Amino acid sequence: MTKLDVRLDALFIIIGSSRQDKRGKEELIMDKAFAYICASEEAASRLLRRYCKKIFELGYVPICPQLSESQYLSPDNPEERKAMHEISRQKLARCRMLVVCGREITGQMSVEIGAAEKHHLICTTLEGLAKIREAEDGTSSL
Structure with a gap:
């Protein structure tokens, strides 16, 4: 060999x-590749669910710590907020790509993007991911 x-x-x-x-x-x-959802901390859970659904429809496994960890940890509690950030960091390291969702990039999003670049992950936007799929399939997905 x-x-x-x-x-x-x-x-x-x-x-x-x-x-x-x-x-x-x-x-x-x-x-299917894991796709980490990078969105504003102010994003509503219904919007985060919509991002997850779209990424799933594009053929990826959506990983959204903002949505999942808020089910059992409170961002208002400093210790739990720190735990949320650590969990998010660990999940990001296991993903193949980071998908920026939304129109503006917040400070926390910049930190996540920097961590993704440090781990040599693919960084793209939801629109960019949809365009790639559209080019592959010859269909419109947004």
Whole structure:
């Protein structure tokens, strides 16, 4: 086995798994990439849910700590707010991309974008992600 074979095997483990089709031929099953939703702290939960839905429809797994962690942690409590930021940081590190949602970038969003760049994640906007999918599919998705 060459170094290239080992690298390709490692890449295969990261991006997908396989199964045998009806004819016994092995086929690759692509796992969906995690997409971290970067939005204003002031964004309403209904808007965050809409962002999640759109990212899901585009073929990604939406990760939105603002929406999920607020179910059991209070941003008004300083200790819980610190825990929320730590959880968000850990989730971001496990994602393949960061998707900026909304028209303005807040200070907290800038911190998240900086962390994503530090981890060499893809950074894009929701509109940019939709345009990529539209180009791939030849359809309009927004």
